[in-house]
Every structure is written in structure tokens, then in C-alpha cells.
Amino acid sequence: MLRKFCPKCAKETDVLFEGLCKDCYLKGAKFVEVPQNISVLVCRCGRSNEKKRWVQNASVEEMIERVVTSSIKKDKDTDVRLEYEPFEVSGKTKVPVSVVARRVVGGREIEKCAQVVFTIIPQTCDVCSRVSGGYYEAIIQIRGSKYKQNQVLELVERIVGQYKDTDKFSFITQVQDSKGGIDVYLGSSKIAGKIEQESKRIYNVASKVTHSVCGMKDGRTLNRITILLRISD
Ligand SMILES: [Zn+2]
Ligand SMILES: [Zn+2]
Structure with a gap:
């Protein structure tokens, strides 16, 4: 196999991504941007407060998926999936979420991971406060x-x-x-x-x-x- 070198770091590599080794490509490529922290008010009934409105959710997982995904900035040729450990909500709960972005460069798949800490803050929603009142x-x-x-x-x-x-x-x-x-x-x-x-x-x-x-x-x-x-x- 023909030996290739990265023009940026001079490392020897089998594959070049847009002319660079994988490390240099990943360092330079901005194919996904996520906020470091996201906090959402969540009621015990499962509703969450988004843009000052309480919205119903099928599950906490579905809510995290939706909120994190909508906060991601990415190119349209990048696919994103979320990964996190199972968790229990008790009081203020922090869930570390990995955003794994994947795209195809020069016929090869390449992945880049970004981290976001999702914080669930308990709060009574408008409906529950009415019911309990x-x-x-x-x-x-x-x-x-x-x-x-x-x-x-x-x-x-x-x-x-x-x-x-x-x-x-x-x-x-x-x-x-x-x-x-x-x-x-x-x-x-x-x-x-x-x-x-x-x-x-x-x-x-x-x-x-x-x-x-x-x-x-x-x-x-x-x-x-x-x-x-x-x-x-
Ligand atoms: Zn390099
Ligand atoms: Zn509620």
C-alpha cells in the first residue's frame, strides 16, 4: 500500500480525510455543535417547560432526545445519535449525554463525539398545581x-x-x-x-x-x- 502522510502533522496514515489524517480532520471539522449544558424544568407528571410553555411528553427519554436534538447545529449530511446511561429522576438530576455525529468523507465513515450535560430540574406544572389546589x-x-x-x-x-x-x-x-x-x-x-x-x-x-x-x-x-x-x- 502506498504510504501517505498528513500534510499538517506529518503522521503516516492509510487514509486521508479531505487531505488530512483522521485526527487533524476531526480537530478542524466542525460538523456538530452542541451547547455544554441544557437545563429543563420537568414536572412529576412528565410535562416539561420549554420556551415558557408546559408540554406533554411520552417519556423523559423522548423529551431529552427532542430537546437535545433541536439544540444541535450540524451540516445536513451529518447523522446524529444520542447515547446516555439509564438514569432515575430524583430531585435535580444530571444526565451526561454523548452526541455522536457521523458523516461520510471520501467514502469512509467518520464519527465525532460531543458532550452535553442535561439537567432535569423538578417543578410543578400549571396542571398539577391546579389539580393539587x-x-x-x-x-x-x-x-x-x-x-x-x-x-x-x-x-x-x-x-x-x-x-x-x-x-x-x-x-x-x-x-x-x-x-x-x-x-x-x-x-x-x-x-x-x-x-x-x-x-x-x-x-x-x-x-x-x-x-x-x-x-x-x-x-x-x-x-x-x-x-x-x-x-x-
Ligand atoms: Zn494530521
Ligand atoms: Zn405536572
Whole structure:
């Protein structure tokens, strides 16, 4: 094999990358740039705070993948994969992440690794603080025979579950036995409206909606609605 020398460091090498030995090429090539540190506020429910918004995540791993990948600057002919050890989130958690960038130079694959420390900072999100604070926008009052009440309660739970991913305030604050029936406290008045429509579609229900203004929260008036669902057999 013909002996090759790197013109920069004079080292003997089998392969040249754009005219340089691998070490010199890697030193000079800037095919991936990552920030040294990334910190993200993460709630125990899995939501993370990004650009001042709380966003839902499938998992902490998926969130790290997405946040780190979006912070990487790279050429379009460079592929990137992330590597990190398994970790547990407990309190403020630091996860060292290796960003392995790969590109093909002169028909040969070459890899370069960059490090980023990903810090998870625990913080309660807007939804969890509302849930734990007993927040509610609507009360559904279910009345009628006990059997039908339970059926409608199941419907309420099903609809709340259905909209969980699209409306973050689709949650039940509490379910209370009350005089003549069941009262369900809901985080979202919009969802309460959907429950009213759906229960009328399925059951023989007469509804009555009462609006009330209940003071101020974060500079805006807090409106609440009470929806009475009276079910006939
Ligand atoms: Zn060299
Ligand atoms: Zn949360």
C-alpha cells in the first residue's frame, strides 16, 4: 500500500480525510455543535417547560432526545445519535449525554463525539398545581335513578379521559355524593359542555346550565358553570 502522510502533522496514515489524517480532520471539522449544558424544568407528571410553555411528553427519554436534538447545529449530511446511561429522576438530576455525529468523507465513515450535560430540574406544572389546589371550572350535577347516575358518571370519566391529551385541563378534581345524586368537579368548562351534549345524545337527559362569576385568578375573571343533568329512565 502506498504510504501517505498528513500534510499538517506529518503522521503516516492509510487514509486521508479531505487531505488530512483522521485526527487533524476531526480537530478542524466542525460538523456538530452542541451547547455544554441544557437545563429543563420537568414536572412529576412528565410535562416539561420549554420556551415558557408546559408540554406533554411520552417519556423523559423522548423529551431529552427532542430537546437535545433541536439544540444541535450540524451540516445536513451529518447523522446524529444520542447515547446516555439509564438514569432515575430524583430531585435535580444530571444526565451526561454523548452526541455522536457521523458523516461520510471520501467514502469512509467518520464519527465525532460531543458532550452535553442535561439537567432535569423538578417543578410543578400549571396542571398539577391546579389539580393539587382543587381547581375547578365546572360542576356536573348528575340526578336520576342510581343506576343511570352511575352510567352517566362512567360517561363523564370516559370523556375526560378522551380529551386528556388535547385539553390539559381535562381532569376531575373531585366526585362527591350529594343530596339526590353525584356532583363531579371538572378542571375544564369546555369539557363539561361536551359531557352535556354527549349525555343528551345517549340518554334521556334534561339539562340546565347556570353560569357564575367567582372572583379573579391571575388577573382574569374566573367563570364557573354548573350543569344539572336530570336523567329519566
Ligand atoms: Zn494530521
Ligand atoms: Zn405536572
